[in-house]
Amino acid sequence: MHRHLDWMVRTISLLLIAAFAQQADAVNGVVGPGNCNYAGFSSVLSTVDGSGGGTITFNCGTATITFAGYKQVSNAVVIDGGGTITFDGGNSSAFFQIFGSATLVLKRLTLQHGEFSSAHALENFGFLRLDQVKMQNNVSIGAPILNQNSLIVERSTFSANVNTGTGADGHGGAIRNDGGSATIRYSTFTGNQAATGGGAISSTSDLDVADSTFTGNSTTGAGSGGAAIEQTGGIATVMYSTITGNTGQTFGGGIYSNDPAVLTVSRSIIANNTNGNCDGSSTALVSAGYNVWFGATSCSFLQPGDGSGNPMLGALANNGGATQTLLPAAGSAAINRIPNAQCMLPYDQRGATRPGGIANSSCDSGAVEAGAAIDLIFYDSFE
Structure with a gap:
């Protein structure tokens, strides 16, 4: 079922891109040369969004555009930075607010130094998709991304974001999924921090995470947990993910789930997290098998393929x-843990085929299929 769901997400994304491409002939906007600044970008966005939607690209070379205030999106807009554009909040501005009827796709962009004041760095009430986005060094009272409708994250990195809020504001060092539906694929969360809970992701509603890495995330407040993922409502799944080296201030250094939530973990590595790899009620945190845990505390999963063993993970690297x-190094407890018939998802986080690594007959738990070849068509997102 997860294989079909994964391809459903990708098909929907491709259909959205095709729809935007049809609009782009009429409403394309290009920033630069000569207007590669906030005023120039604002003018182009106003024209494209005001005309009903379209695609914005950049002819600026490598450039940083410093925001002087967040922008609202009311139609269907794609912003493609081409891997050379950085949006900088200057530690005083958010970036975008997406209306309930709107769609915003951010591609190949860096968003940094956004600050929560009157809006989260990204505040989504419609449809938001991030593809190859780096969201880094955003420090705010509240999660950098607030999602209350539909969010898809693919091939993106969240690093060194800090949520300094307390109480309800202190959930989610990178993403707060609060009443919406969030899908996370092929992404890395590292060095993010929240005070209350969910050092990387805090969710009160439906969440689907696969082929992703969580390391070095933390919670800081008394009674806080879920340094990688905190699930307190809705239905959530975590599959083929690596969750290691995270720190919960009090409990759940890896993942935390409690009633009325149901979080199902499968084919994942949960290892060496401080103050517990897993925490939560037995009805809220369950296994669908083939998980590996390692360190001082067990995850108490008892489904086929579950068990303790050293995943022998290398450093975070390209x-x-x-x-x-x-x-994972040769000899890792994660390698060849999953029978071929139970592999389910066709790619690892890098876009390498699964199975396709060592022995080429079974799949590895965690986000990486060791020794597998990367599918270049996947890597280029079929474009």
Whole structure:
């Protein structure tokens, strides 16, 4: 079922891109040369969004555009930075607010130094898709991304974001999924921090995470947990993910889930997290099998393929693909843990085929299929 869901997400994304491409002939906007600044970008966005939607690209070379206030999106807009554009909040501005009827796709962009004041760095009430986005060094009272409708994240990196809020504001060092539906694929969360809970992701509603890496995330407040993922409502799944080296201030250094939530974990590595790899009620945190845990505390999963063992993970590094990953070494307890018939998802976080690594007959738990070849068509997102 997860294989079909994964391809459904990708098909929907491609259909959205095709729809935007049809609009682009009429409403394209190009920033630069000569207007590669906030005023120039604002003018182009106003024209494209005001005409009903379209695609914005840049002819600026490598450039940083410093925001002087967040922008609202009311139609269907794609902003493609081509891997050379950085949006900077100057530690005083958010970036975008997406209306309930709107769609915003951000591609190949860096968003940094956004600050929560009157809006989260990205505040989504419609449809938001991030593809190959780096969201880094945003420090605010509240999660950098607030999602209350539909969010898709693919091949993106969230690093060194800090949520300094307390109480309800203190959930989610990178993403707060609060009443919406969030899908996370092929992405890395590292060095993010929240005070109340969910050092990387805090969710009160439906969440689907696969082929992703969580390391070095933390919670800081008394009674806080879920340093990688905190799930307190809705239905959530975590599959083929690597969750290691995270720190919960009090409990759940890896993942935390409690009633009325149901979080199902499968085919994942949960290892060496401080103050517990897993925490939550037995009805809220369950296994669908083939998980590996390692360290001082067990995850108490008892489904086929579940068990303790050293995943022997390397450092966070460029192991191919769009995001950095943690590569298991030869002899890892994660390698060849999953029978071929139970592999389910066709790619790892890097876009390498699964199965396709060592022995080429079974799949590895975690985000990386060791020794597998990267599918260049996947890596280029079929474009």
